[in-house]
Amino acid sequence: MAGLRSLRSSRDERGVSDVLSLAFMFLLVILAGVLLHSYRFGTISSASDRQLQLKTEYLYRTLELSQVENYSLSYLGALAENVIGVEQVVPGDYLRSSLGDVLEYFSPQGYGVMVELANENSSWVQIYPDDSEKPSFETEKFTFSGKVTIIIAGADENRVAQANASLTLFEVGR
């Protein structure tokens, strides 16, 4: 009688341990499910990052090619004249206001834009929105840079001057 009781008790213990191992396997399956669902989760955000980089390049090209309202000079050309310090076709204040309008029109929602032009000791930095600061190292940002060349007419010969330009699209409100 006692032998039968101990046999039943050992069977019950084995049954409980089997249920426990099954419960553990359930936990593993759920973990595997989470891992499987998060596999390559960044694919879409990478694709939208590529689009933002494309927008940055297009905005740079637009500033490089489109003309300042009422003038025949491009935005980056006018900025380069201001930075290099030659006789300015577009007055600085007008250029800052006009460029501000362009940046406001094109900046994607949730993003700010910074335009920087530098030549030797002088530079031009303009940020939209106006109350934003330069993006920090941790901020998500997309940059496109190039050089703007202008020809300065001299009495004897023409001179070529260059300014380094860069355009940065950065996340705001974080």
Next chain:
Amino acid sequence: MIRIFKAVLAIMLVVVFIALLVSAYSQYQTMLSTAGLVDTTSTITNDLVLNKMAREEGFRAQEYVLDLDKVSSIDFSEEVGGDNFSFQIKFSYNPDSEIVLGPYGPSPPEGKPVSAISVPVTLYENGRLNYAKMEVKVWRV
């Protein structure tokens, strides 16, 4: 009793695992397809700006400067990576009193995923180069 309970648990374990696999695979396919559509939108936009709609000056295409007269010659369907896509484009400019040109091309279908991008471009109009926005909507055919 415990034996039956264990059998039921084991069957449930297998069913849950298969369901998870199927769900994860379908989510993976959706993500790949969405990312592919987003990338195709960028590809089509680049093709329009650098080739199809680029203004020609002499025999040279002026990249990033668009000639609106070229809209009429555009085929609004394109094959990218073995898949067929259709697209629609629209231009808007003059922020003070916005002027909208278009949309050009077929309308996007309802109930199908559509990817859209709006990029800054330069339009050539009456001898001037004006900044504008070009919106491109792309979907699978």
